[in-house]
Amino acid sequence: MALTNGFLKQYFVASACALLVVICGCTSYVSNSYTPQRGQSGKDVVWIATQDALVVKMLSAAQVTSQDLVYDLGAGDGIIPITAAKQFGARAVGVEYNEKLATLAQANALRSGVGDKVKIIQGDIFVEDFSKASVVTLYLLEELNAKLRPQILKMQPGTRVVSNTFSMGDWEPDQVIDSYGHTAYLWRVPAQVGGGWTVSGLASDGKSHTLHIHFDQRYQRLSGSMTVDGKKQVLLGARIEGNVLHFSFLNAQDELKHVKAFIDNNQWMGEVVAPYGMVELKLPAQKVTAVRSVNNQ
Ligand SMILES: C[S@@+](CC[C@H](N)C(=O)[O-])C[C@H]1O[C@@H](n2cnc3c(N)ncnc32)[C@H](O)[C@@H]1O
Structure with a gap:
């Protein structure tokens, strides 16, 4: 509850500030002048957005609801957190290293009417704490997934993890998701019973x-x-x-x-x-x- 209140309060203030900027007509550098290029370099991986249809299939496979807190690690323009909030009612956090992309993603969330539910953190996925997520989404690389895997396996049992294109080493997926020639994978974090x-x-x-x-x-x-x-x-x-x-x-x-x-x-x-x-x-x-x-x- 404290997390929810803090989250809402912080983003109510952020949304109000951004709205003021829009009213003042000062947003052009945020909303219009920065256009990311497909394949542009990023800290550990380039930016390419997940296709809209696959985003919906990934979040549907993870059975995202309004009860979920979705973390997109490497959020790009915010398509996954925004869809999680807008179509599935979830709260969502995107972690994006590129400052301009992070600013764009937060502005996109605001424009999409989910500025109160979506928080974009400008930061490094290997530094930020995502342990409270109930759903984690990834579109990174096989070796980056493998690097995140020990942390993911320590998360609450039942946490869903969905990755566009890239697998998780020898951790087999629980489900394979196909969408018009694109593939994503779903895992559920298993409880430890050994x-x-x-x-x-x-x-x-x-x-x-x-x-x-x-x-x-x-x-x-x-x-x-x-x-x-x-x-x-x-x-x-x-x-x-x-x-x-x-x-x-x-x-x-x-x-x-x-x-x-x-x-x-x-x-x-x-x-x-x-x-x-x-x-x-x-x-x-x-x-x-x-x-x-x-x-x-
Ligand atoms: C392939 S894109 C995926 C974007 C988005 N998740 C989607 O599916 O549409 C990967 C993103 O991760 C970002 N990125 C790369 N290394 C990162 C790091 N260490 N921490 C945070 N973001 C990172 C890139 O800037 C890029 O926007």
Whole structure:
């Protein structure tokens, strides 16, 4: 709430000042005399704007809403933050190193009627803090994405990251977005679940068992094994989507069961759910909880 109030206050003042400049007829150098050239050099990468249709597809794939705070790293003329605010109702911040582009982008936001929702910071993407973003957009280069990746992976699980054209090294995207011959990629920051867990609620034979699960994790991909009374079985289809964990296992009756659970730091809770394709089958809710094992092996 404090962030929202501060943001609105700051941009109400900025918008009012810019409006005054417009009224005084002094904006020509901002709005008209600076025309960026496609391919002009930038600090780490040149300026080329993302095509309008792809901007909309990228923000749609990220399911941007008015609840989101979108950061565009390397904002250019502001097309992504402006669209995020105007068409999706989000608050948006653009970080742009080139001072003239940053000024132009803020003026474009004002002209588009979203000066109160869009803030353009003139700064370096490798210096500015974007950790509060719920959505990050990029149109940089593969190696710059890879450089940002450690920071991105520390963000809130479920944060969406969308990159025009360039991938993220060996972190596979969750979705590929195509638009008239252009491609973008979407990732959801995965919660960290690697290590050992002590689990309750999975046994279906009425007996109390000490049950351990161990996950190995690489980004959103998991492999896991479950040990019940010293007997080990490999978990099937283990994966993580943001802070949602999925895996399947065989119960004491040799039936395939599926677990969907929500991760909250050092614990997760969820239930045994119907297998995919059998949503009409209403199983009695079987609650499952887990905490990180003390030695986390
Ligand atoms: C390919 S353009 C993308 C512009 C915009 N995001 C879009 O998709 O339309 C990359 C932008 O990043 C800016 N840029 C390059 N290095 C930067 C850095 N280290 N910090 C901030 N901006 C940077 C460039 O000036 C350029 O405007």
